[in-house]
Amino acid sequence: MPGSTPESATDVSRSVGDRAGGGRAHMAARFAWFWRRFRRNHIGMAGAIIVVACVVTSLVASAIAPYPPDEVHSRARLAAPRAEFPLGTDELGRDILSRIIFGSRISLQVGVISVSLALLLGSALGLVAGFFGGATDNALMRVMDVLFAFPAILLAIGIMAMLGPSITNAMIAIGIVYAPSFARLARASVLSLKEMEFVEAARALGLSDLRVIARHIAPNLMAPVIVQTTFNLSTAILTEASLSFLGLGTPPPAPSWGSMLSTSRRYVELSAWPAIFPGLAIMIVVLGFNLLGDGLRDVLDPRLRAGD
């Protein structure tokens, strides 16, 4: 899966912000620096535009969708695209465009919440493991290794089979599956940051462990974590779609793109449209996050920039 390698993490953090804290002016300057570079990155900007468009779509779904997502037009089942139904209708006569628009809420919601869960859980564990080392490190990382020993989708399928299909469970399952990647990233960065002078200085001043972690180490993890988060959002959305496709994710009648594709397969010989458009929607959103992540990595990761 795409993602920045742990080795590059320290280079990133060094260039983005050498010292912890900083104050508001420093943050603004940092952002201005980032924006100057990011604006010129076509790939990243294209991704940002797609992502913003999707977020806006999901926010104003009820205003722009031509019909409610569950409204049944029984006289127009499996209709081909026409003025009345721009993307056609499904086997019950529901407007596909409206369902796709409302489906963006599910995809983004599951993506954002599950990745936030993975981020919080994973980085917290990684920070603690890396900072304290020794037995704590060993115990935590072995648990992460066990989770890593399963192919991601298989682990998600297993957890969903255990919890039962629901949107909340999908978020939990995907959150657990992607936590180890954040844990490894955070741990690797902490291990090298911990040896640097400014951390040593902070400890020499007698600051508590918690304060050193929160004020001096965590801010320096920002760059690699942002890149990783963007890529994980794209894979999390794909995973939700796959789970729903298998009937283990968001249960019908919710307009989840994955389950729309799943039901459409039964009628594919009658009408191909319901099998095409939801997939295109998934692809566009995932592509948006991938482009954005790629652009962010270009800007935030000087090691890779030098290589290009």
Added chain:
Amino acid sequence: MIRLIPGDTVQLLLGTETSQEQIDTLRRVFGLDRPLYEQFMDWFRRLVRGDFGTSLRTSRPVLPDIIARFGVTVQLTVASMVVALLVAVPLGVAAAVNRGRIADAISRVTALVGLSIPNFWLGTILILFVSLVLGWLPPIGFISLLENPWLGAQTLLLPSIALGTALAAFVMRMVRSTLLEVLRQDYIRTARAKGLREHTVLYTHALKNAFIPVLTVIGVQIGHLLGGAVIIEEVFSLPGIGRFLLNGIYQRDYPVIQGGVLFVAMVFSIINLMVDMLYAWFDPRIRY
């Protein structure tokens, strides 16, 4: 852990029109009335002796079924990898050689698109256009490559493309970036200074050395292929281990689920070990 799945095997097996007495009898036969830890210990004890248990649904031993079906999954995985490498390596080399030009930009965006396509949707679309609209290949079903290589290849082609696309995109990016890194090394400059042709430098000196990081990625990706195979097998109705597992989940057939998950995790670990050993062979500097 899997026993937490809601729903009752016995209920599913006997249907709704059964007396409580019948349910209790069958449950005792399966040993499902005993405490969970006892069931687990029992399962584990037999596992160590190579007994994966018996399916609650078909009453057949699980292990031979797993092995028979695993062959299908292996064929699918290997075919996808071949498809992916055939596409990815030449494109990655082309992108690296033309770095910064239009061809490079196009290949970068193509790779990102490839990573973004849901594989199950790609599978459906391929069935739709290639098989149903054009009528070129059989839509679903499976014929083993070992039995009939020609027909087998036909049934495997579309699933391997669906499964291999994301890997191809990923490997292509990897080939490009590692090749760029290698091309900056001193020994490449030396090779060029000796007056070797660019072709020789690229293929014998650079590509060989660029392959080690690529191999790492492939090793990790085999796991993703195995996972993705679960979905692709469902789309194309291939009788592989993924569908075996999914059916186990749908029917609450515990020995099938436990055995299947354990088997896949084992295979995954063995592959990781093999990849580690391959490094040492590719790069003599690495010693364990």
